[in-house]
Every structure is written in C-alpha cells, then in structure tokens.
Amino acid sequence: MSRELNLTLQIWRQEGPHDDGHFETYAATGISEDMSFLEMLDIVNEGLIQDGNVPIEFDHDCREGICGTCSLMINGQAHGQEKATTTCQLHMRKFNDGDTIVVEPFRARAFPVVRDLVVDRSAFDRIIEAGGYISVNTGAASDANLTPVPKEASDTSFDAAACIGCGACVAACPNSAAQLFTSAKLAHLNLIPQGQPQRFERTESMVETMESFFGSCTNHGECHEACPKEISLDFIAFMNRDYVKAKVKNRKLAGQT
Amino acid sequence: MAAPATSPPGSTPIFRRKWQLPFPLNIYQSSIGRKWVMALTGIGLLGFVVVHMIGNLHIYEGPVQSHEYAESLRSLGGGLMPRTFLLWVLRLGLAGMFVLHIHSAYSLKERSRKASDKADFIGGEKKYHSKRDYVAANYASRTMRWTGPIILLYLLFHLADLTWGWWLGDNYVLGDPYHNVVASLSNLPVAIIYVVANVALVIHIFHGTWSLFQSLGINNPKYNELRRTLAKLVAGVILVGNLSFPVLVQTGLIDDDNRTCDVGDVTCLEHQAEKH
Ligand code: HEM
Ligand code: SF4
Numbered sequence: 031m032s033r034e035l036n037l038t039l040q041i042w043r044q045e046g047p048h049d050d051g052h053f054e055t056y057a058a059t060g061i062s063e064d065m066s067f068l069e070m071l072d073i074v075n076e077g078l079i080q081d082g083n084v085p086i087e088f089d090h091d092c093r094e095g096i097c098g099t100c101s102l103m104i105n106g107q108a109h110g111q112e113k114a115t116t117t118c119q120l121h122m123r124k125f126n127d128g129d130t131i132v133v134e135p136f137r138a139r140a141f142p143v144v145r146d147l148v149v150d151r152s153a154f155d156r157i158i159e160a161g162g163y164i165s166v167n168t169g170a171a172s173d174a175n176l177t178p179v180p181k182e183a184s185d186t187s188f189d190a191a192a193c194i195g196c197g198a199c200v201a202a203c204p205n206s207a208a209q210l211f212t213s214a215k216l217a218h219l220n221l222i223p224q225g226q227p228q229r230f231e232r233t234e235s236m237v238e239t240m241e242s243f244f245g246s247c248t249n250h251g252e253c254h255e256a257c258p259k260e261i262s263l264d265f266i267a268f269m270n271r272d273y274v275k276a277k278v279k280n281r282k283l284a285g286q287t
Numbered sequence: 288m289a290a291p292a293t294s295p296p297g298s299t300p301i302f303r304r305k306w307q308l309p310f311p312l313n314i315y316q317s318s319i320g321r322k323w324v325m326a327l328t329g330i331g332l333l334g335f336v337v338v339h340m341i342g343n344l345h346i347y348e349g350p351v352q353s354h355e356y357a358e359s360l361r362s363l364g365g366g367l368m369p370r371t372f373l374l375w376v377l378r379l380g381l382a383g384m385f386v387l388h389i390h391s392a393y394s395l396k397e398r399s400r401k402a403s404d405k406a407d408f409i410g411g412e413k414k415y416h417s418k419r420d421y422v423a424a425n426y427a428s429r430t431m432r433w434t435g436p437i438i439l440l441y442l443l444f445h446l447a448d449l450t451w452g453w454w455l456g457d458n459y460v461l462g463d464p465y466h467n468v469v470a471s472l473s474n475l476p477v478a479i480i481y482v483v484a485n486v487a488l489v490i491h492i493f494h495g496t497w498s499l500f501q502s503l504g505i506n507n508p509k510y511n512e513l514r515r516t517l518a519k520l521v522a523g524v525i526l527v528g529n530l531s532f533p534v535l536v537q538t539g540l541i542d543d544d545n546r547t548c549d550v551g552d553v554t555c556l557e558h559q560a561e562k563h
C-alpha cells in the first residue's frame with residue numbers, strides 16, 4: 031500500500047496579467063505518494079471543478095521531464111527542492127504528511143503572469159530567434175559523418191543542448207538573469223563545426239537580445255542548482271569570452287574564427 | 288523593433304538600447320562588457336589592496352623604515368620625474384578604477400532590480416513569498432552590494448584619517464606614518480571601524496576573486512577548482528595582514544615608546560633613514 035498524504039497548499043491565484051493576485055489556501059487530502067506534483071494539482075483542480083470553482087491554471091505538457099513547459103516555485107525552489115528534477119517528475123513521496131506547500135509562479139519582469147501559475151516565457155523565444163539556429167541549404171539529407179566533429183566537442187555540445195528552456199534558471203536567479211539559458215543555447219551550436227560560420231554573429235545577437243529582457247549575472251550559481259538539466263556554469267564563462275571576442279574582432283579580415 | 292500586436296506580453300523588451308556607440312565604447316553598453324570592466328578594475332584594485340598591505344608591513348620595522356617607505360612612494364621614478372609625479376599617476380589611475388568599478392556595479396544592480404519582480408531597493412534581489420533558502424549563493428556573493436559601499440565609506444574615512452589628518456589635528460605628523468597609525472588606531476572606535484571595514488573588504492574580495500574569472504571567461508575544468516582556492520588564499524592573507532595592525536596597536540604591541548626619534552621630529556627620521 032502506498033502512503034497517503036494530507037497537505038495544505040498555499041497557491042498564488044491571479045485572474046489575469048493586470049490583476050494584483052493573492053495567495054489562496056487549499057487542502058489536498060488523500061494524495062498518493064506515487065503521484066507527481068502536477069497530478070496532485072490535477073486532483074485539487076478536480077475538487078475545485080466539482081464544487082463549481084475556477085480551477086488553478088498551471089503550465090504542463092509532456093509530463094516526462096523533456097519539454098520544459100512545467101514551471102512553479104515550490105517552497106521557494108524552482109521545480110521544488112529535488113535536484114535535477116522538473117515539476118512533472120517531482121513525486122509526492124518527497125513530501126511529508128501534514129506539510130504546508132507554498133506554490134508561486136516563476137518570477138521575473140520578462141516572465142509576466144498570464145494567469146495563476148502560468149507565466150509567459152516568450153522572451154526565451156526571442157533569444158532563440160536572434161541566433162539559436164544554423165543556416166544550411168535544405169534538400170536531401172547530407173551524408174552522416176560528412177562533417178567530422180571531435181568527440182569531446184560533441185559531448186559538451188550535447189550537454190549544453192540538454193537545456194529544455196524551462197526558465198528555472200531565471201526564476202532562481204536573484205538578479206533575474208538569463209545567462210545559463212542563453213549560454214547553453216550558444217554553446218550547443220558554438221562548440222561544433224556546424225555552428226562556426228555564424229558563431230560570433232550569433233553570440234552578439236543572442237546576448238544583446240537577452241540583455242533587452244533580463245538582469246545582470248553576479249555569478250551566484252543559483253541557476254545551475256535550480257536547473258533540471260544541471261547545465262554547467264562553464265558555459266556562462268564561454269559566452270562571456272565569446273561576446274567580447276565578437277566585439278573586438280574585425281570579421282572582415284579575420285573571418286569568423 | 289516594436290513587438291507586433293499579436294505577440295504575447297512577454298515579448299516586449301524591458302531595456303532598449305537607442306544607439307550603438309563606436310568601438311570600444313559599445314562593449315561598455317552591454318552588461319557582459321560591464322562585468323568585464325568590473326572584473327578588470329577589480330583586479331587592479333585587488334593589486335592595490337595587496338601592495339598597500341605589504342607596504343604597511345614596514346610598520347613592524349619601526350618609525351624610520353615606515354618613513355623611508357612613505358618617502359620612496361613620493362619619489363617613485365627616481366630622478367627621471369618630478370617628485371610625487373608617478374605617485375599622482377598611480378593615485379589618479381586608482382581613482383579612475385574606483386569610478387569605473389562603482390559605476391558598472393551600480394548600473395548593473397539597477398538593471399537587475401528593474402528586471403526583477405518585487406526586488407528590494409538596495410540589494411536589488413528578487414523576492415518570493417516563501418523564504419528562499421539559497422543553495423549556491425553564499426553570504427559573500429549576496430552581500431557584494433553591501434560590502435562594496437561599506438568599502439567606499441571606509442575609504443573616505445581612511446583618507447580623511449591618515450592622509451589628510453582631519454581629526455588627529457596637531458597629533459598628525461606629516462612624514463611620520465608610524466606615529467599617525469599608532470595615534471589613530473589606539474582610539475578604540477577607530478580600531479573597530481577599521482576591523483569592520485576590513486572584514487567587509489575581505490568578504491567582498493572572497494567572492495570577487497572567484498567571480499572575476501567567470502566574468503572574463505577564464506574557465507577550464509582542469510583548473511576551475513583552483514579559482515576557489517585562490518579566492519580563499521587571497522582573502523585569508525588580506526584578512527590576517529590588515530587586521531594585524533589594529534589588533535597589535537590595541538594590545539600595545541606597537542606603540543610610540545622606545546622611539547629613537549621623538550614624535551614630530553621628522554628631520555631626525557630623515558637622518559636615520561639616510562644612515563641605513
Ligand atoms: C579596493 C576595493 C575593491 C576591490 C579589491 C574590489 C574587487 C571586486 C572584484 C574582484 C569583483 C568581482 C568582479 C566580477 O564579478 O567580475 C567585485 C565586484 C563588485 N564590486 Fe568591488 N571591489 C572593491 C571596491 C568596491 C566598491 C568601493 C564598491 C561599491 C561602492 C564595489 C562594488 C562591487 C559590486 C556591487 C560588485 C558585484 C557586482 C556584480 O557582480 O554585478 N566594489 N569587486
Ligand atoms: S538552463 Fe536549465 S534551468 Fe535554464 S532554461 Fe535551460 S534547462 Fe531550464
């Protein structure tokens with residue numbers, strides 16, 4: 031038999047972007063410890079709907095930790111206190127019977143609340159649009175292994191590519207800086223040959239788009255701790271170096287490298 | 288570019304750059320560029336703090352050597368330059384570094400405050416309803432915006448105290464730094480201010496020495512661990528060195544007794560210095 035939990039939830043309710051918002055207290059009873067945090071919220075919402083109340087809005091999609099849609103500050107930690115875990119993968123067995131859990135939206139000026147716990151993270155899309163791609167001719171797929179990539183570079187590029195764009199890094203950052211996300215997206219492409227032609231152009235443009243939305247990094251390292259994919263702070267240093275390099279270079283003479 | 292009307296609200300930039308200044312000033316327009324400036328001036332200031340501390344160790348050699356040290360600072364550059372010329376170049380360079388360091392720190396703090404919800408005014412840190420228990424951020428990193436201004440206030444106090452001699456009055460002897468230090472630090476409140484300020488300085492330096500490597504992109508998993516070690520080392524050395532002065536004066540281990548030259552007799556110090 032799995033354990034059952036009775037919990038008190040303090041949840042942020044906000045009717046729309048211009049509403050002031052407030053905390054509301056709910057009881058979550060008979061919660062199985064095998065549920066995920068989102069399933070627990072589903073149960074609470076079912077109760078609300080049955081009683082004719084408006085359910086709590088929260089973001090979710092894949093529910094398997096790969097899409098980055100789920101968010102939530104749970105007891106002051108992005109995606110809850112479990113390391114390297116998204117909210118959809120956070121299980122109720124990590125909580126104790128009788129716990130009070132405070133649930134708030136991710137906060138940053140660039141992440142305005144849409145409703146309740148749902149925030150608009152489209153600033154991230156603007157950063158990606160600014161250079162988070164490579165330009166290639168389309169057509170038939172090229173041969174595999176046409177471009178040799180050093181094993182180490184491809185490994186590290188993959189580590190960076192693990193970022194699911196959830197925004198936990200911004201939520202956890204006391205400065206609301208988006209350095210971890212942006213540097214991961216940059217390193218993902220800048221480390222491998224396919225990304226070289228646009229490397230410095232990409233760095234300048236993504237960094238400057240990031241800076242039009244987010245705060246300034248003071249190297250606390252909270253982002254890395256909050257990140258469900260454990261993206262490394264090393265990428266931030268890599269970005270800082272490439273950005274100033276991009277500014278200093280004369281690309282007319284030096285090309286991209 | 289204005290966001291189209293159909294864009295979600297989160298697509299409207301919060302900060303806009305009206306124009307791009309010519310190189311290299313455009314680097315200072317970006318936050319990352321400003322962090323570079325903060326790190327580079329931080330290195331310069333760090334160099335000053337270390338050299339200043341080492342120079343002050345002359346106090347342990349006595350009044351004559353302290354006088355000699357102060358004199359050699361004034362005559363840096365030897366006969367090649369007018370007296371105190373090089374010292375003034377260093378002073379102005381130092382002042383310039385302070386200005387840039389403080390301007391970049393303040394402007395970036397304001398930027399982060401504006402980019403955050405419910406941020407407090409001085410620290411600029413974003414607030415949540417539930418208490419954040421920080422995982423990685425340490426005391427030093429979270430208090431940079433407090434320790435910085437404390438250092439600035441202390442710096443002004445320190446100049447007024449030992450460079451301009453504002454409140455030592457007649458007890459301030461130009462050319463006898465040993466005596467001035469003893470006279471100033473034997474006053475308990477002054478010694479306490481000195482200790483508090485230097486603890487703040489060391490906390491600032493502990494985070495700063497690690498942080499500057501990240502800001503400048505000096506990062507390699509092979510030696511990343513060493514960056515923390517270096518920060519501890521630098522902070523530790525400065526802590527011990529700088530705190531030794533008020534502690535030893537207060538305990539009476541450094542005092543004006545047994546001097547070969549009387550307090551106020553700078554000519555005697557000069558003669559003694561020449562002899563050695
Ligand atoms: C001799 C004195 C000082 C030394 C040696 C020093 C050193 C440093 C260093 C090495 C950093 C790290 C730079 C980086 O992260 O790249 C730093 C950051 C900082 N300094 Fe100083 N500093 C001094 C004085 C001051 C003063 C007087 C202020 C303010 C009034 C100040 C405010 C700050 C702030 C707020 C930061 C962190 C800001 C950020 O990361 O955005 N510092 N300092
Ligand atoms: S870096 Fe980590 S925390 Fe930030 S968006 Fe990517 S996966 Fe989420």
Ligand code: FES
Pocket residue numbers: 089090091092093094095096097098099100116117118119
């Ligand atoms: S819902 Fe997709 S990562 Fe959580």
